[in-house]
Amino acid sequence: MRPSLSFFSEEEIQQVHNLALEILESTGIRMPSQEAQDIFKEHGAEVEGDIVKISCELLDKALESVPKRDELILYGREEEYDINLSEDAPVLAGMVQATQILDLDDRQKRAATNEDVAKLMRMMNKLENISINSPLATPQDIPEDRIDWYTWATSIKNSKKHITGPAANAQCVKDAVEMASIAVGGKDKFLERPFFSIWVLTQPPLHIETETLSALMEASRFNIPAVTSSGPIIGVSSPVTIAGTTAQAHAEILSCLVLSQLVNPGAPIIYTSFARIMDMKVTNISMASPEFAIMKVCMAQLGHLLDLPTRMPSMLRDAKILDAQAGFETGMCGVLGALESDIIDGIQLDMDIVIDYADPIFCNEAMGQVRRVARGVKVDENTLAKDLIKEVGHGGDFMQTLHTAQNFKDELWDADLTERRMWEYWEEDGALDLEERAIARAREFIKEDNGFDLDKDLAAKIDEIAKKD
Amino acid sequence: MSKLEKVTEAVIAGEVEQVADLTQEAVDAGEEPSKIIKEGLIAGMDIVGTRFKANEMFVPEVLIAAKTMHAGMEVVKPLLTEGESSSTGTVLIGTVEGDLHDIGKNLVIMMLEGAGFEVIDVGIDVPAKEFIEAIKEHKPDILGLSALLTTTMPAMEEAVAAVEEAGLKDQVKIMVGGAPVSKEFAEEIGADGYAPDGSTAADLAKEFIA
Numbered sequence: 027m028r029p030s031l032s033f034f035s036e037e038e039i040q041q042v043h044n045l046a047l048e049i050l051e052s053t054g055i056r057m058p059s060q061e062a063q064d065i066f067k068e069h070g071a072e073v074e075g076d077i078v079k080i081s082c083e084l085l086d087k088a089l090e091s092v093p094k095r096d097e098l099i100l101y102g103r104e105e106e107y108d109i110n111l112s113e114d115a116p117v118l119a120g121m122v123q124a125t126q127i128l129d130l131d132d133r134q135k136r137a138a139t140n141e142d143v144a145k146l147m148r149m150m151n152k153l154e155n156i157s158i159n160s161p162l163a164t165p166q167d168i169p170e171d172r173i174d175w176y177t178w179a180t181s182i183k184n185s186k187k188h189i190t191g192p193a194a195n196a197q198c199v200k201d202a203v204e205m206a207s208i209a210v211g212g213k214d215k216f217l218e219r220p221f222f223s224i225w226v227l228t229q230p231p232l233h234i235e236t237e238t239l240s241a242l243m244e245a246s247r248f249n250i251p252a253v254t255s256s257g258p259i260i261g262v263s264s265p266v267t268i269a270g271t272t273a274q275a276h277a278e279i280l281s282c283l284v285l286s287q288l289v290n291p292g293a294p295i296i297y298t299s300f301a302r303i304m305d306m307k308v309t310n311i312s313m314a315s316p317e318f319a320i321m322k323v324c325m326a327q328l329g330h331l332l333d334l335p336t337r338m339p340s341m342l343r344d345a346k347i348l349d350a351q352a353g354f355e356t357g358m359c360g361v362l363g364a365l366e367s368d369i370i371d372g373i374q375l376d377m378d379i380v381i382d383y384a385d386p387i388f389c390n391e392a393m394g395q396v397r398r399v400a401r402g403v404k405v406d407e408n409t410l411a412k413d414l415i416k417e418v419g420h421g422g423d424f425m426q427t428l429h430t431a432q433n434f435k436d437e438l439w440d441a442d443l444t445e446r447r448m449w450e451y452w453e454e455d456g457a458l459d460l461e462e463r464a465i466a467r468a469r470e471f472i473k474e475d476n477g478f479d480l481d482k483d484l485a486a487k488i489d490e491i492a493k494k495d
Numbered sequence: 496m497s498k499l500e501k502v503t504e505a506v507i508a509g510e511v512e513q514v515a516d517l518t519q520e521a522v523d524a525g526e527e528p529s530k531i532i533k534e535g536l537i538a539g540m541d542i543v544g545t546r547f548k549a550n551e552m553f554v555p556e557v558l559i560a561a562k563t564m565h566a567g568m569e570v571v572k573p574l575l576t577e578g579e580s581s582s583t584g585t586v587l588i589g590t591v592e593g594d595l596h597d598i599g600k601n602l603v604i605m606m607l608e609g610a611g612f613e614v615i616d617v618g619i620d621v622p623a624k625e626f627i628e629a630i631k632e633h634k635p636d637i638l639g640l641s642a643l644l645t646t647t648m649p650a651m652e653e654a655v656a657a658v659e660e661a662g663l664k665d666q667v668k669i670m671v672g673g674a675p676v677s678k679e680f681a682e683e684i685g686a687d688g689y690a691p692d693g694s695t696a697a698d699l700a701k702e703f704i705a
Contacts, residue, residue: 423601425554425555425558425601425602425605426558426559426561426562426605428511428559430555430558431509431555431556431558431559434553434555435553448691448692450678450691451691
């Protein structure tokens with residue numbers, strides 16, 4: 027069976043869920059968007075000022091039409107990269123909106139450029155354990171008012187896999203659809219296989235911005251999956267206690283889910299949460315604390331309760347560089363997150379501010395191990411090996427048996443970047459630590475990189491859309 | 496594909512079931528038995544060895560390939576004329592006194608056999624005296640000594656010294672290995688070579704024979 031992890035008992039999760047229902051019904055969510063309010067009113071919801079109150083009936087109806095986890099396919103721009111969660115989970119996705127990068131040559135921190143984002147996406151196309159591509163950083167060398175548009179143009183030109191990116195508002199979603207349609211030869215083709223999803227981030231506590239709502243509604247109209255997150259900071263924008271925080275976040279996410287289903291029943295929602303902590307000494311926001319990891323599991327449990335596809339940012343790091351801290355944060359959060367959620371996000375350092383060319387290579391390796399853990403143990407006649415145990419007998423040797431040769435690849439994860447050779451071989455190859463080995467691989471990749479493979483004319487058309495106001 | 500190439504391919508693919516028939520076909524086609532061994536069976540294992548070093552093949556696959564080679568050998572061996580040998584050389588191997596570990600030693604044996612060596616395994620917890628008797632009896636080209644425990648490293652040194660005292664040092668090359676053993680230690684105790692793992696041990700043995 028696939029192992030799972032829970033921090034809430036069945037009774038506890040009901041308590042949390044019920045509190046969220048109560049919040050939706052009695053406290054309501056502030057949605058300053060007139061359009062959203064009108065839609066809610068039209069469907070019988072109570073709207074007081076900017077506060078929308080959502081009844082259980084409205085929620086239940088929405089939960090009926092929203093695609094269940096096993097029904098959702100995340101399409102790649104190329105079909106071979108399609109993700110079917112019921113078979114492929116857990117999978118790793120890239121996060122978005124870092125600003126700094128560790129330069130591949132001099133290893134100094136500098137502003138990330140559009141070219142960096144493009145190169146990293148092409149690198150991630152090739153890494154087998156990174157299933158969902160993303161613009162890891164917001165390029166710092168493009169016009170500020172067109173940031174998301176340029177980011178979409180770069181993403182669509184360079185990624186062959188499914189992309190999740192940020193969308194400022196409805197217009198941005200529309201334009202991204204247009205760019206993506208150019209890449210695949212027509213809007214009908216894109217709508218048949220929408221190969222990107224967008225981030226929808228609430229503004230805790232209990233508030234969702236007008237532009238965010240407009241992007242959510244637009245994505246819903248196109249059946250573009252909305253990766254919907256509430257990311258309260260405990261003790262700051264939600265109670266300092268995990269139980270209360272998860273209830274509040276759950277309510278915010280569900281309010282978005284209901285809106286999407288009112289706009290277009292059947293529009294896909296991916297249940298996500300960035301619920302996090304503030305370090306009470308340095309006042310920075312941690313993306314890899316033990317509580318962060320716990321809350322990812324709690325929120326994934328809430329998503330599972332409703333049979334929704336879940337996505338949790340469980341491979342982010344507070345560490346500045348790929349050091350021991352990064353290693354442990356990757357392992358702890360990665361394993362915990364992947365045991366309970368379908369998709370995990372990561373591949374950023376320094377609390378989501380810094381990215382590194384070496385990091386996708388490392389995360390790819392780490393995710394290989396995490397996936398092996400999450401796959402669990404298979405028990406059947408072949409794996410029990412009853413006859414073999416008898417046959418080999420006392421003091422015998424299994425190494426030369428056909429059973430070993432035929433099954434080891436399914437049973438054992440194949441280490442690649444991980445060093446397991448004898449000391450002398452490692453020394454002979456320069457005694458490189460993990461970061462150095464990952465950098466060497468990244469440099470090799472960049473040397474062999476030939477740029478994006480989309481038709482030049484199509485790419486120019488996509489750039490046109492990014493540039494126009 | 497020629498008959499010999501088919502034999503080679505069968506070894507690489509680990510086709511234990513088919514290799515005997517393919518080898519027999521080569522024999523029936525009039526190929527020299529020694530040529531079938533060298534250019535068919537051993538040639539396959541050479542490619543397997545190369546692929547293993549390039550991380551393209553894994554230990555269990557190498558072992559099945561070795562098993563396949565031996566299945567082919569069984570067909571041609573009886574056809575060899577006197578003086579012709581099917582083996583690359585003979586290795587006598589054991590874990591030294593006080594040490595009961597044999598997984599590492601067994602891996603080395605499989606790799607050596609895969610490289611075409613005939614291996615005499617004298618087992619675990621072998622006193623120096625027994626190594627000497629076995630050398631006299633089997634006249635191996637190479638003596639392999641294994642130890643896993645740091646506490647049994649002195650026993651390894653004793654075994655090497657015993658070979659010297661018995662005046663057999665010129666007859667056998669001694670190679671040592673095991674987790675606590677290092678190149679420096681091997682030199683210190685007067686062994687001829689050290690290998691950190693099974694496939695290197697097979698390479699080292701080939702060098703000794705060359």
